[in-house]
Amino acid sequence: MKTLEIEWRHLDQDGRTCLRCSDTLQSLQQVITQLAVECAPRGVHIAYRETKLPLEQLSQSNLILFNGIPLESVLPGASASESECLSCGDLCGKPSVCRTVSVAGHTFEAIPATLIRQAACAVAHCC
Numbered sequence: 001m002k003t004l005e006i007e008w009r010h011l012d013q014d015g016r017t018c019l020r021c022s023d024t025l026q027s028l029q030q031v032i033t034q035l036a037v038e039c040a041p042r043g044v045h046i047a048y049r050e051t052k053l054p055l056e057q058l059s060q061s062n063l064i065l066f067n068g069i070p071l072e073s074v075l076p077g078a079s080a081s082e083s084e085c086l087s088c089g090d091l092c093g094k095p096s097v098c099r100t101v102s103v104a105g106h107t108f109e110a111i112p113a114t115l116i117r118q119a120a121c122a123v124a125h126c127c
Contacts, residue, residue: 012052023110039126
């Protein structure tokens with residue numbers, strides 16, 4: 001059986017994360033649940049890992065990796081950037097920026113389920 005490893009990295013300040021990351025987590029959980037059902041009959045196991053980051057690694061927050069490859073590297077024409085995140089600023093006690101992903105002229109602060117699914121399917125070839 002093949003394994004698709006999905007890792008989600010996010011800021012963790014005393015058990016809390018920013019709103020962008022919270023929204024990404026909801027989308028990620030939805031996709032992982034669907035993929036586990038769809039991919040199992042095709043011999044692909046979905047393994048999920050969450051990596052909680054300290055403030056010093058904020059630049060990696062809201063990063064999703066598929067078998068070690070960032071989402072933006074899997075999707076054609078996608079790129080990562082960053083923008084000010086008021087929620088991270090509240091958690092960190094100072095102005096902060098958080099990762100964003102741009103695809104086809106649209107910039108996403110929280111990564112939507114459609115992009116997560118596209119990237120997972122591109123890597124795992126099971127959906």
